[in-house]
């Protein structure tokens with residue numbers, strides 16, 4: 001058992017965190033004080049006593065991660081970032097929730113130093129933490145496989161604070177079930193059982209025995225009771241520490257149910273749902289400060305000498321931790337020069353030399369999902385950072401790496417999937433939402449390039465996590481196959497319609513729909529090469545697509561390009577994506593015979609195209625040519641901006657049907673004939 005001590009400074013630091021939470025929300029006029037007040041000793045214990053971290057080096061490879069899954073309680077984190085010297089000052093706390101402040105309403109990744117991920121949509125934090133724990137284990141296996149678990153510089157813990165809301169959200173049931181199967185011993189969840197959500201006591205909504213449920217998932221469970229019988233409330237930080245110690249020593253993921261009282265020790269606000277999301281009021285704040293025995297009752301008037309002391313102690317603690325960690329890291333680096341080189345490359349986010357030489361090229365028709373699978377398998381030997389899997393559709397999504405082990409405890413192997421805890425093929429189970437959040441967590445751990453696959457239509461089940469990846473600006477990669485009515489017989493439940501434009505409407509998210517196998521290769525190439533960190537999705541066909549002439553790497557990297565120009569003058573521009581580019585090419589031939597010059601533009605990624613300069617875009621989409629036709633087997637919503645007032649869109653604005661895919665294209669009018677008709681009409685429109 002490690003030593004645990006608690007001093008008067010610690011008590012006063014917790015008081016400061018509580019007072020600041022109350023003052024900041026009062027000052028802002030809105031916010032969430034209650035949980036930040038009651039969890040101040042918990043967060044402080046983590047930052048001051050339990051975690052390995054260095055406020056002066058927030059990106060330290062060896063740090064433990066802290067995920068505030070209860071994002072509304074942002075002050076729980078901001079108070080610690082202030083106390084421990086992560087760069088937040090009193091002024092920042094005063095500016096809570098204000099324009100341009102470092103203390104936005106919910107913690108934002110990349111905005112405030114020390115924030116490991118953006119949280120606020122309940123359930124996402126805990127679920128991404130599962131991904132972080134998985135990635136941490138993969139890192140150990142990648143760089144330091146011969147060292148036992150727990151003894152490598154690559155081992156660290158992921159600490160999560162979650163509440164009733166996070167544990168009610170379905171996504172965490174998915175993620176935590178998988179965490180149990182995966183035996184993620186580096187994951188430690190503190191569940192704030194304060195028996196309050198916004199609508200009051202969770203007895204109206206949430207009655208299962210949470211710990212029994214987590215035990216059934218295969219977790220190590222503990223209960224720390226701060227709410228004693230009757231009215232006694234004892235903030236037993238030693239008991240919390242003991243539970244954390246036991247959690248660290250167990251090789252299963254751990255949940256500590258901590259029974260707290262919201263807003264304690266505010267005399268009237270405590271244990272009220274109102275204090276979850278509204279200011280306590282000046283009187284109650286004074287009463288709170290009196291209850292804590294604070295010397296000043298004025299807003300933000302804190303004893304700065306305590307803050308100084310906490311910061312100094314934090315730095316000293318970090319130095320001791322870093323000395324130990326660095327010596328173990330240096331020994332590892334000396335003994336593993338090749339792996340050290342790999343780590344250096346991955347930290348720099350560089351690709352291996354000559355990796356492009358491994359990329360396949362295609363001259364025979366195939367489904368773009370199959371081409372993507374070939375890319376993954378071609379890169380697997382040279383890019384150990386590439387790993388991922390599917391939500392039980394590996395065979396259909398072509399996401400599996402052949403001859404590579406699965407990422408599973410050895411006792412979970414089956415006759416189909418062999419593997420070990422450091423493997424590469426991930427089996428997410430049928431848990432799309434958690435898969436999205438887990439991929440984000442893996443990406444946030446840094447170093448590797450994870451991907452996740454499912455059917456495009458089921459991407460809806462993971463949309464909140466996709467949005468969060470885009471908001472965080474992290475390069476999560478989603479592989480979505482079976483991209484249209486081309487799915488065929490499975491019918492309308494399995495045929496995406498509105499999905500392309502709905503994902504294109506998410507800011508900072510790349511939707512890439514390659515026209516053939518070679519465009520798929522170029523798309524992969526550019527996703528891996530591009531320097532910005534925005535997340536991407538590959539939208540791939542189930543059905544075989546012919547190889548097109550003229551597809552090219554540069555064109556795909558620019559998001560859109562002239563695939564085939566009119567033989568003389570372009571009277572009309574045909575814009576197409578994915579499987580419909582081939583139809584546009586055929587339509588072009590028919591039109592040329594009629595004397596209508598048509599330019600075919602392949603637009604695999606509208607987001608990349610929009611990033612090009614105006615000159616390039618005008619070169620491709622000739623502003624003077626008003627006759628335009630978009631061709632895409634999805635809703636036409638959104639194409640108007642490209643086809644303009646004279647243009648027409650060939651697409652589908654209703655659900656599909658159960659029948660062979662080829663027939664559906666005929667029945668729903670995604671045909672060469674329809675494109676030709678639309679082109680003629682658009683030319684007529686534009687000359688009238």
Ligand SMILES: Cc1ncc(C[n+]2csc(CCOP(=O)(O)OP(=O)(O)O)c2C)c(N)n1
Pocket residue numbers: 035070072073120121122123162163164165166192194196197198262276
């Ligand atoms: C997905 C999602 N749904 C709803 C909300 C709105 N919301 C914010 S906090 C909260 C209640 C959370 O209760 P709990 O986790 O127990 O937090 P506490 O009130 O104890 O701080 C709700 C419904 C949200 N942030 N995210």
Ligand SMILES: [Mg+2]
Pocket residue numbers: 163164165192193194195196197
């Ligand atoms: Mg609660």
